[in-house]
Amino acid sequence: MSSDPWGRVDETGTVYVRTADGEQVVGSWQAGSPEEALAYFERKYEGLVVEIGLLEKRVRTTDLSAKDALAAIDHLREQVDAHHAVGDLDALRARLDKLVELVEARREERKAQRARQSDEARQAKEALVAEAEELARSDQWRAAGERLRALVDTWKGLPRLDRKSDDELWHRFSHARSAFSKRRKQHFAQLDAQREEARRVKERLVAEAEALSDSTDWGPTAARYRELMAEWKAAGRAQREHEDELWNRFRGAQDVFFAARSSVFAERDAEQAENLKLKEELAQEAEKLLPITDLKAARAAFRAINERWEAIGHVPRDARPRVEGRMHAVERALQEAEEAEWRRTNPEARARAEGLTGQLQAAVDKLRSQIEQARAQGNDAKAEKLEKELQGRQALLDQALKGLQEFGG
Structure with missing residues (x-):
């Protein structure tokens, strides 16, 4: 008979293994010595040890499912329970029991993880x-559309929920996308309609602008071009493929008109600049008539100068007040000289002036007499009052005498 700490072979060749429940028959060995029998079944035990170790490693380090892990444990447990190996089978059972606990714990962890996820x-x-x-x-059609497409990609990368919850959320998500797409289509359909209307309006504006391009009615036509530009801006943009072509035609028509106007205005400006030079010379000639000493000669000379002035065309608008003001100043001087001459030679005006002077002189003489009388009577208060009245009458008399002198008297 042969034995080791975990098993023995009896004289009939029966091999036993020692367990906590007592000895269990492993098998019968007739092919060799008892030592060989024990060595054979010890190797089987070592094989079980290796398989259990590998399974433990898989459970700890891989994503082996709990179902597959428990099936593998059951398979190994069947081999251990069959007692076809010599070794510490109870230790193997304990390792398998712990492995079951580990698998269950991992299953709960995964369950909790799935719940969290x-x-x-x-x-x-x-x-x-x-x-x-x-x-x-x-x-924000472009930005919102791009963001919605990104959200779809994000959705696809997320785990599925329970069917009811996932379907409800997806329905809301899909409805939002559809609502946006519908609004965007309506917007661009409306925009297309507006752009088509803008194209029709701008084609009409272009036709009118081209018809006006050869006009020489500079002021009204320029004003109408400004109105056309305001209408162009108010019309909005046409489709891109039409907008540039219509604008080039519209702008081109304006350029033709304004280039022609600029050419004409340049010629006019040159002519008016020459006119200004001539009128400044005439104004200087008229100013030499001042001060007026011979009214008749000055009047004739100014009339001749003014005839030459009227024969000259327009001058630049900004220079007109200045140069015309110089002529008007000479004309006013002539008018004032004429008025003074008329007053000096008018008999009726002279008679009125002489009459007024006589009346004032009589009033002054009377006041002086009254003052002398009041002082002689010792009435100084009355004399002072009369003195003040005399001052006013004397001032009027002085003014009347001065006016009378203008008549040469």
């Missing part, structure tokens, strides 16, 4: 739905 996925999808519903009301 599901909760995170729900929150993430709810956030995507909320953002999509907000974007559905946006008028």
